Amino acid sequence: MTATEQRESGRLAREGTLRHSAVLGLGHHRASRVVPNAEVVGAIDSSDEWIQQRSGIIERRWATPEETVQMMSVSAAREALDDAGIDAGQVDGVIVATVSHLLQTPAVATAVAHELGTDHAMAFDISAACAGFCHGLALASDLVRVGTSACVLVIGVERLSDITDPTDRGTAFIFADGAGAAVVGPSDEPGIGPVVWGSDGEQYDLIRQREDWRDVLAAGNSRMPHLTMQGNPVFRWASFTMAKVAIETLEKTGIKAEDLDLFVPHQANMRITDAMARSMKLPEHVRIARDIAHQGNASAASIPLALRQMVKDGEARSGDLALLIAFGAGLAYAAQVIRVP
Ligand SMILES: CC(C)(COP(=O)(O)OP(=O)(O)OC[C@H]1O[C@@H](n2cnc3c(N)ncnc32)[C@H](O)[C@@H]1OP(=O)(O)O)[C@@H](O)C(=O)NCCC(=O)NCCS
Numbered sequence: 441m442t443a444t445e446q447r448e449s450g451r452l453a454r455e456g457t458l459r460h461s462a463v464l465g466l467g468h469h470r471a472s473r474v475v476p477n478a479e480v481v482g483a484i485d486s487s488d489e490w491i492q493q494r495s496g497i498i499e500r501r502w503a504t505p506e507e508t509v510q511m512m513s514v515s516a517a518r519e520a521l522d523d524a525g526i527d528a529g530q531v532d533g534v535i536v537a538t539v540s541h542l543l544q545t546p547a548v549a550t551a552v553a554h555e556l557g558t559d560h561a562m563a564f565d566i567s568a569a570c571a572g573f574c575h576g577l578a579l580a581s582d583l584v585r586v587g588t589s590a591c592v593l594v595i596g597v598e599r600l601s602d603i604t605d606p607t608d609r610g611t612a613f614i615f616a617d618g619a620g621a622a623v624v625g626p627s628d629e630p631g632i633g634p635v636v637w638g639s640d641g642e643q644y645d646l647i648r649q650r651e652d653w654r655d656v657l658a659a660g661n662s663r664m665p666h667l668t669m670q671g672n673p674v675f676r677w678a679s680f681t682m683a684k685v686a687i688e689t690l691e692k693t694g695i696k697a698e699d700l701d702l703f704v705p706h707q708a709n710m711r712i713t714d715a716m717a718r719s720m721k722l723p724e725h726v727r728i729a730r731d732i733a734h735q736g737n738a739s740a741a742s743i744p745l746a747l748r749q750m751v752k753d754g755e756a757r758s759g760d761l762a763l764l765i766a767f768g769a770g771l772a773y774a775a776q777v778i779r780v781p
Pocket of ligand 1: 485
């Protein structure tokens with residue numbers, strides 16, 4: 441029987457209709473070492489003033505040796521489960537978005553699922569760089585909506601300090617460490633809107649690991665490959681193209697900018713955030729995440745870190761509509777509107 445015949449015979453058809461999904465809880469783990477600009481400027485011939493003006497970063501968080509990718513993931517996930525009032529045993533899926541789990545296999549998600557005490561949850565990692573958390577959220581939402589999964593943990597986690605060259609002027613002051621997590625489960629009301637996502641592989645080289653391991657070995661290098669970034673083209677792409685993606689996301693969700701309560705873009709650069717908000721003509725009442733000032737850019741962790749902080753600070757309230765938009769290496773991007781749990 442061909443695939444078409446199989447589909448037509450209905451033997452692969454699924455029973456039931458789609459249900460709604462929602463974020464049921466949020467958690468985060470902010471890496472504990474506070475690193476002010478003064479600590480990074482010496483190696484890159486820069487200044488506190490330049491970094492603040494060009495990026496909005498005042499200080500960043502770097503992990504201590506104990507704060508591994510797994511440890512920060514578990515810590516953020518426990519807070520999210522607690523926030524959702526859900527026991528780890530009810531979790532049947534764990535998706536970890538990261539580019540800084542330095543073992544290529546196995547996926548750190550399996551170790552995280554085990555340490556949390558899930559009941560043998562399906563677990564895998566995704567590599568979509570700074571866009572990873574929103575990719576994970578879209579996947580988790582669909583898994584729950586279809587009924588494949590009952591409850592999925594989505595974790596964005598990075599230890600970018602491990603793969604950042606402290607002498608690289610273009611990246612040394614930007615990248616940071618931390619983890620954020622969301623529990624995604626079924627809901628009576630729609631809580632996660634449709635995703636708008638995509639990639640532009642023509643710009644594959646703009647943000648990348650400098651070389652792969654074969655090149656490192658061939659060159660006889662004893663240091664691990666670092667991240668490199670052509671900041672200015674990335675800046676222009678993010679400021680203009682991503683604003684269009686954000687507007688498309690609102691249209692696909694069927695809401696207007698006025699209906700939003702929160703705008704939580706990837707924390708890449710304060711000027712990118714401001715440029716996007718201007719292009720989208722966001723009304724004054726929309727509260728904008730500005731976590732980058734004290735956290736730096738924590739890639740896949742940046743959006744859940746920022747959103748959780750807004751909840752803790754009382755800037756985000758249960759039921760608020762938040763537009764999330766994440767973008768980064770690849771170039772890859774993903775955006776959706778969610779209701780704050
Ligand atoms: C990295 C970034 C802050 C640099 O800002 P920029 O305004 O684009 O700066 P430019 O690269 O055009 O450089 C401007 C000037 O500053 C200088 N400069 C560059 N890095 C510097 C540093 N760390 N300290 C001081 N001066 C620096 C340059 O030499 C240049 O000097 P010149 O005008 O005399 O030639 C910015 O491009 C950026 O944030 N890019 C996007 C990052 C991002 O979104 N990442 C998302 C994916 S993770």
